[in-house]
């Protein structure tokens with residue numbers, strides 16, 4: 001592919017530095033040069049894109065993604081979708097993410113054993129558009145815990161939403177099986193979840209199961225993430241080295257101390273959208289805001305925000321990722337999480353941007369080459385009409401994404417039509 005020079009942009013580089021006017025030269029799939037001011041980089045041999053003062057920033061990362069959740073109101077509707085339809089659905093969702101400016105996503109569990117792996121492979125081979133993706137397996141659940149949805153009178157594991165295990169040996173078998181299928185990471189359901197009938201503050205999975213999962217995964221170079229709402233489940237994650245901790249709402253002071261002491265090893269993604277909107281916006285789907293279950297979610301949202309506020313102060317990496325893919329939180333609206341961080345968790349807009357860019361590159365396992373605009377970094381970039389530092393909400397507006405580039409290739413090319421030229425964006429051969 002030809003070199004691309006993006007000029008006349010405000011560079012929001014993902015390091016936390018305030019945007020500056022400059023230009024960026026992309027060669028192949030990497031950022032080759034970054035310059036302050038204008039007209040300092042050579043235009044020869046490059047397609048020149050005049051950004052007309054728009055903001056150039058790294059593509060965003062979603063830290064808790066389920067391509068196979070199907071925008072329905074319950075787990076059963078996800079699970080009952082046949083594999084053929086489900087694969088096509090997940091492929092469509094993958095495109096939705098990159099359309100929305102998310103060039104990286106961390107898979108937080110798939111509804112069927114190989115769904116994520118197949119979609120990741122299709123993206124990587126160029127068969128379908130989508131973000132960089134870390135593929136997960138099914139949620140690994142304990143008998144009777146979150147994810148064991150088979151009815152007592154039909155003890156068939158295939159009828160369960162998660163992959164059900166009891167004891168360390170069963171866990172070892174499950175982890176090895178998903179690794180055989182090709183996953184990048186494994187998901188453990190350590191704590192409960194109100195909507196599934198197991199309280200969020202309960203911890204059905206035990207230490208020996210978690211320890212086994214982590215040791216088997218790490219042995220093969222795979223990472224582990226966990227559904228961990230209760231304080232005890234967060235402590236288990238730190239004790240046994242679970243790399244990515246989802247939710248962590250009820251982390252107490254002891255859990256926070258442990259996490260802070262190991263903050264370079266862990267990432268946290270609270271999935272706030274799920275808490276906020278299940279508590280408030282799911283009425284049309286039978287979860288009225290004044291119902292006991294909705295009230296539990298409202299309470300957890302409040303506590304989770306307080307916990308994230310403390311984590312931010314302690315320097316723990318907290319990333320956006322909201323468990324999108326239910327009827328009241330459909331895929332593609334994910335940048336709303338950044339607004340929650342700013343409005344409810346004490347993040348500055350810049351801290352929210354760093355969490356979805358710099359820390360995004362780190363959670364993707366590519367620190368030093370992904371998630372920032374620096375020379376030598378991978379060219380995953382979005383050009384945004386407006387200033388996200390002044391208003392974080394504009395990242396939710398897809399029409400403001402003037403281009404989306406992943407790995408040096410345009411997913412969405414800049415519009416060079418006459419109406420766009422009036423705005424000032426153009427191409428100079």
Ligand SMILES: [Zn+2]
Nearest residue numbers: 064066108323
């Ligand atoms: Zn989830």
